[in-house]
Amino acid sequence: MVSRFTRVLLLLSCAVCGALVYAAQLQQQTDAMAVGGVTREADLQAIGRQQEQLYRDALARLDSRLAAHPEDYEASLLKGLLLFKSGASGEAMGVLEQLTRRAPRFHLAHLVMGDLVLARTQSVTDIGHNALLAAGDEGQQSELARLRQEAEARLRAFLDSIPQGRLPRALLTLEPTTRRAIVVDKSSHRLYLFERAADGVPLLLKDYYVSTGKLPGNKSLKGDLRTPEGVYFITRHIPDEKLPDKYGIGAFPMNYPNELDRREGKTGYGIWLHGTDFSYYSRPPLDSEGCVVLPNLDLQALSATLQPGNTPIVVTERVEWLERAQWQALRQELTEALESWRRDWASGDVERYLEHYSGDFWAKGHNKVSWSQRKRRIAVGKRFQEVSLSNLALFHYPTTDSKGREIAVANFRQDYRSNNYNGVMRKRLYLAREEGGWRVLYEGRQ
Amino acid sequence: MRTWSKPVLLGGLLIASLAAAEPIDTVRAQLSDGDYSAALATLGALPAARQNSVAAMLLHAEALAGAGERAAAEARLRQLISDHPERPEGYNNLASLLVGQGRLEEARSLLEQALRSNEPYATVYDNLLRINEQIARRSYARALVLKQEKPLQLQALTYTEQGDTQVSGTGGQAEPVVTAAIEAEAAPRAPSTTPDVSLPLENLVYEPPAAAAAPPVAVAVEPALPPPPPAAPPETAASDGAAATVASPAESALSEEAEAALHQALTGWAAAWSAQDVERYLASYSDGYSPGNGVSHARWRKQRRARLTRPEWIRVALEDIELQPAGEGAVLVTCIQRYTASNYRDVSRKQLILRIHSGQWLIHSEQTLEMLS
Numbered sequence: 001m002v003s004r005f006t007r008v009l010l011l012l013s014c015a016v017c018g019a020l021v022y023a024a025q026l027q028q029q030t031d032a033m034a035v036g037g038v039t040r041e042a043d044l045q046a047i048g049r050q051q052e053q054l055y056r057d058a059l060a061r062l063d064s065r066l067a068a069h070p071e072d073y074e075a076s077l078l079k080g081l082l083l084f085k086s087g088a089s090g091e092a093m094g095v096l097e098q099l100t101r102r103a104p105r106f107h108l109a110h111l112v113m114g115d116l117v118l119a120r121t122q123s124v125t126d127i128g129h130n131a132l133l134a135a136g137d138e139g140q141q142s143e144l145a146r147l148r149q150e151a152e153a154r155l156r157a158f159l160d161s162i163p164q165g166r167l168p169r170a171l172l173t174l175e176p177t178t179r180r181a182i183v184v185d186k187s188s189h190r191l192y193l194f195e196r197a198a199d200g201v202p203l204l205l206k207d208y209y210v211s212t213g214k215l216p217g218n219k220s221l222k223g224d225l226r227t228p229e230g231v232y233f234i235t236r237h238i239p240d241e242k243l244p245d246k247y248g249i250g251a252f253p254m255n256y257p258n259e260l261d262r263r264e265g266k267t268g269y270g271i272w273l274h275g276t277d278f279s280y281y282s283r284p285p286l287d288s289e290g291c292v293v294l295p296n297l298d299l300q301a302l303s304a305t306l307q308p309g310n311t312p313i314v315v316t317e318r319v320e321w322l323e324r325a326q327w328q329a330l331r332q333e334l335t336e337a338l339e340s341w342r343r344d345w346a347s348g349d350v351e352r353y354l355e356h357y358s359g360d361f362w363a364k365g366h367n368k369v370s371w372s373q374r375k376r377r378i379a380v381g382k383r384f385q386e387v388s389l390s391n392l393a394l395f396h397y398p399t400t401d402s403k404g405r406e407i408a409v410a411n412f413r414q415d416y417r418s419n420n421y422n423g424v425m426r427k428r429l430y431l432a433r434e435e436g437g438w439r440v441l442y443e444g445r446q
Numbered sequence: 447m448r449t450w451s452k453p454v455l456l457g458g459l460l461i462a463s464l465a466a467a468e469p470i471d472t473v474r475a476q477l478s479d480g481d482y483s484a485a486l487a488t489l490g491a492l493p494a495a496r497q498n499s500v501a502a503m504l505l506h507a508e509a510l511a512g513a514g515e516r517a518a519a520e521a522r523l524r525q526l527i528s529d530h531p532e533r534p535e536g537y538n539n540l541a542s543l544l545v546g547q548g549r550l551e552e553a554r555s556l557l558e559q560a561l562r563s564n565e566p567y568a569t570v571y572d573n574l575l576r577i578n579e580q581i582a583r584r585s586y587a588r589a590l591v592l593k594q595e596k597p598l599q600l601q602a603l604t605y606t607e608q609g610d611t612q613v614s615g616t617g618g619q620a621e622p623v624v625t626a627a628i629e630a631e632a633a634p635r636a637p638s639t640t641p642d643v644s645l646p647l648e649n650l651v652y653e654p655p656a657a658a659a660a661p662p663v664a665v666a667v668e669p670a671l672p673p674p675p676p677a678a679p680p681e682t683a684a685s686d687g688a689a690a691t692v693a694s695p696a697e698s699a700l701s702e703e704a705e706a707a708l709h710q711a712l713t714g715w716a717a718a719w720s721a722q723d724v725e726r727y728l729a730s731y732s733d734g735y736s737p738g739n740g741v742s743h744a745r746w747r748k749q750r751r752a753r754l755t756r757p758e759w760i761r762v763a764l765e766d767i768e769l770q771p772a773g774e775g776a777v778l779v780t781c782i783q784r785y786t787a788s789n790y791r792d793v794s795r796k797q798l799i800l801r802i803h804s805g806q807w808l809i810h811s812e813q814t815l816e817m818l819s
Contacts, residue, residue, distance in 0.1 A: 100585070107589045114585030121578050123551070132579055133586060143590050241752040244790050246817070 021127050021151050022085065022115070055086040058159065071297060073103045073281065074209055078158050080112060081151070084119070092116055106281035108147050127151050146284035153189040153285045154209050160188070162204070166321035168192070170231070170314040172331040172394035173200035175411065180205075180305045182273075182313040184292050186212050186227055189285045191294065192319065193302055200392070208302075211283040211293040218317070218399065219256070219290055222268035227290050227315060228256045231395045231409045234273065234311040237303070248275020248296045252306055254313055259442050260430055263362060264402050273313060275299040316398030334394050334408050337431065337438035346387045350379040358432050358439040360403075386417040397430075401441075406433040411446055469496075473505045482513035500526065504535055511543055519543055534560040566603055573600045700771055708769055708777060708800060711807035716762040716783075724751050732801065732808040757787035776801050776810070782818070793818040 059082055065075040076099040083092035096113040103109060114132075115124045124130045128144040136144070168183050174196040181202055183192045191210045194202035212227040213219070219228035232254040240249045251274035257266045268290065275296040276283055282295045292315065294302075305311075322330070341356045354372050361368040389412045397407035408431045416423050430442035469492055476485035486509045489502060496502055503526040510519035520543060526536035537560035541553035562568040577600070700708070711730065718726035728750065734743050741749070754760070765782040772778040779798040785791060795818060799811040 100588070104588070109589075110585045111589035114582040114589065117578055117585065118582040121575050123554070128586070128589075132582060133590075136590070140590050147589065241749070242756050242789075244753075244792070246792075 021081065021148065021155060022119075022125060052086065055082055058082055059086075061161075062158075073099060073106055073109070073295075073297070074154055077106070077109055077112065077151075078155060080109075080116070081155060084112075084116060089116060089119060103281050105279065108150050108282070111144075111147050112151070146287070149285050150209075150282065157188040157190045157207070157209070162321050165324060167202065167324060167327040168194075168314075169320040169322050169327065169330065169396045170316060170398055171202040171312070172327070172334060172396055172408075173392055174202055174312075175200065175310075175391040175393040177307075177391065178310055178312070178393065179307060180302065180311055182311065183319055184210060184212070184227075184313065184315045185317075185319045186216070186229070186315065187318045191292065208294055208298045209282065211285055211287040213288055213290040214286050216286065219268060219271070220266050223289075224268070225289050227288070227292060228261065228266070228268075228271055229315050229317060229399050230256070230258055230261060231397055232256055232258060232271075232313050232315065234306055234308055234313060236308045237306070238272075243274075246277045247272070248277060248293075249300055250275055250303055252303070252308070252311075259428070259444065260397075260401065260407065263442070273299075312393065312395065314395060314398060330396060331394065334396075334410070334431070334438060335392075338389065338392070338394075338410055338412075338429075341440065342387050342389055346385050348379065348382055348385060350376055356440055358434060358441045361439075361441055361443075363443045381420055383419040386415075388415045389413070390415070401432065403432075405441075407431065407441070408433075408438065470501055470505070473502075473509070477505065477508055477512065480512065482509045485509040486513065498529070500530055500533055500535065503529075504539060507539060507543075516543065516547065532563050534563055537563065569601050569603055576600060700769055700777065704777075705769060708779070708807055709767065711800065712764055712767060712779065712781070712798075715809065716764050719754065719762045720760055722754050722757075722760055724754050727754060730809055731812075732803065732810050735809065735811075737812065757789050760785070760787045762786075772799060777807075780815070 059079060062075045062079045062082070065072050066079070069075070076095055080092045080095040080099065083089070083095060093113075093116045096109060096116055099106065099109045100113050111128050115127060115130065118124050118130055118132060122130055122132075127148045133140070133144065170183055171181055171194060174181055174194070176196070178196050181194045181196070183194070184190070185192070189210055189212065191208045193205045193207065195205050197203040214225040217226050219226040234252045235255050236253055238247075238251040238253070243251055251272045253270070253272045256271035257268065270291075272291045274291055274293060276293055276299075278296075281297075283293055287293065292313075341353075344353045344356060347353070354375060357368055357371065359368055361371060363371060366374070391411075391413040393411040395409040397409060399407075401407050410429045410431065412427055414425055414427045416425075426446040428442075428444055428446045429440055431438045432441040469488055473485045473488050476482075476488060485505065489497065489506050489509065492502060497506070503522060507519045507522040507526070510516075510522060520540065523536050523540040523543065526533070527540065530536065537556045541556040541560070544550075544553040544556070558571075561571040715727065715730040718730060728747060735746070736743050737746055761784075763784040765784065767779065767781040770778045770780075777800050779796075779800060781796055781798075782793065783796045784793050795815040797811075797813045797815050798809055800807045801810050802808075
């Protein structure tokens with residue numbers, strides 16, 4: 001039984017991850033045709049049945065997506081692909097015909113449509129892989145390859161969908177004023193949109209296909225065509241009329257390079273979340289100069305809920321989805337580390353407070369030594385201090401720092417009262433996990 | 447003639463089937479009961495001549511396959527095909543046998559052979575393939591840049607009531623069938639439209655069937671080579687299908703005066719843009735100009751006004767300007783455009799089409815061919 005199931009998975013994964021997007025269709029066709037023919041081996045039939053079940057489930061998921069969002073062009077495309085794979089090419093053709101009418105600039109949809117037509121009389125083993133297109137020049141072949149990658153990215157992301165009830169390690173607590181949070185998975189080319197549920201817990205609303213930098217890997221230098229990985233925030237909104245056409249209907253710049261990036265000597269600027277050139281519906285997976293690019297329709301759907309100066313956008317190579325208990329434990333640990341820092345600060349025991357800071361701590365104009373001197377000096381005049389934190393947001397950094405430490409980011413409002421100074425500020429801390437717990441690596445205004 | 451041929455034919459069939467009825471029907475019954483060995487025995491008891499009839503061979507192969515003797519079933523069907531290459535059943539049933547073994551490509555080619563076993567069907571099938579390809583090509587052109595669409599040419603079948611013969615004249619209805627014309631709004635990078643081309647007919651001759659032994663579509667066929675396409679091949683049309691009728695202003699070179707005026711128009715356009723002089727910039731375009739993508743002229747004007755005035759400053763420089771007559775007084779311009787503004791910069795290869803209006807060269811279409819940076 002186990003081995004049979006493994007084979008099903010293998011079949012499915014070779015259809016998805018291998019080069020051939022249509023591959024499973026052949027297998028499926030064989031199964032369908034063999035009905036009433038010569039008897040097949042029993043386990044092959046079982047695989048066929050389980051595969052049919054998988055397709056049925058996948059199609060049902062797509063139908064419910066389409067019921068909720070009739071404009072979900074990706075769902076229509078995937079429905080067409082899955083129908084084709086499961087042997088229902090007539091139905092697939094109907095879906096694609098409608099899709100190409102509604103989204104005339106969805107180049108990938110036109111390509112699949114062409115394949116469906118051709119598959120009636122010819123062998124079409126993969127997207128755009130047929131005699132008619134084989135003669136194309138190099139430019140056309142590379143365009144085909146890119147469209148094929150887009151199809152694979154979309155299909156794989158759909159079939160490898162996240163198990164229910166898991167939470168992203170990157171988003172631990174969202175502050176009450178945050179309406180939405182974004183996590184971008186570069187490996188699957190998905191943008192996950194979360195809303196803030198009770199107690200700051202992120203709740204997955206929807207996910208979208210995105211294009212990222214032309215080259216894989218983490219950005220470190222200006223012009224390296226890579227999309228940076230880290231915890232970022234949307235800084236402003238640039239509307240359509242202020243943008244060249246190639247950015248589509250709008251852009252949301254991100255605060256790359258952030259405090260940690262600058263500390264580590266990363267260069268470059270102008271990393272945006274933006275729309276798609278008006279000539280296209282979508283772009284290939286690896287296409288931008290480092291920006292995260294959404295189809296205009298999708299950007300439009302979420303742009304009203306993005307808040308400049310607030311909305312977090314975590315970019316990561318691969319999202320880590322944690323079981324709730326594991327996620328909760330990490331959140332608890334960081335919340336407590338922060339609370340312990342606050343308590344020791346308020347206590348007035350300056351040496352204990354300074355133990356919370358890492359050896360290579362930095363702040364604007366300070367390192368650990370100068371910071372310690374300043375804090376010791378200030379402590380002399382304090383008779384009482386009250387520190388309270390509110391509007392807390394907590395993020396686990398998607399990469400380690402250059403010293404291999406786990407990093408976390410905390411944003412909060414800090415109310416400070418004392419005998420000689422009162423102040424309210426919005427603060428950001430970077431924390432590093434070191435021996436003995438989390439230590440403050442950076443402290444500054446948001 | 448037809449009025450009495452039918453009863454005779456039917457009578458003949460009736461006699462034949464009465465004589466054959468028992469053993470073949472027995473085999474059928476045995477097969478439907480799944481009793482393959484009994485069916486094989488019944489078939490084996492037939493006289494040798496009857497064993498090699500089409501019907502018996504088909505049943506024999508079915509019984510062999512049912513009994514698990516796939517190789518023998520396959521051999522039997524292959525023999526049927528070689529004895530009766532004109533019958534589709536052998537190909538078809540062998541294809542179905544092979545599909546059961548996952549031999550899809552072989553099965554496909556057998557089914558193609560089945561269709562080609564009959565000439566008119568072969569022609570119909572070829573035509574179907576071509577239409578399919580053309581429809582696919584149209585989709586591909588929207589997905590990719592497909593070079594030079596070939597107009598579709600279908601072969602025609604004719605049928606005459608008069609007993610013998612004849613090739614009908616070159617069927618010259620200039621009916622466009624499927625050309626790969628692409629709507630500009632659908633695929634901005636797609637090739638230009640292809641002119642319609644008349645459909646050369648391939649004539650097939652119908653001979654009335656001999657009274658008795660007519661298979662349903664027995665047709666004697668005498669294929670003729672298709673006449674050469676009457677119009678000029680569409681590949682030469684540069685940008686505008688309608689221009690094909692005009693003799694040759696397209697080929698003639700531009701006069702020096704025209705070249706100078708064009709250069710002046712282009713530099714004036716870039717200068718107006720750089721000066722952020724919206725009125726002068728917009729006046730470089732023809733009335734009702736639209737960038738495509740369903741954007742109206744008015745909306746385009748508004749967009750351009752916004753885009754020209756937002757940046758603090760703009761510099762537009764044109765390089766490598768190439769002028770090429772495009773027929774009907776139009777000139778195709780390709781150039782490198784260096785756009786630099788306070789907030790953005792890019793370098794692109796552009797294509798413009800200009801036409802002269804009351805002495806002034808105006809932009810009719812503007813397209814970015816590629817982004818160079």
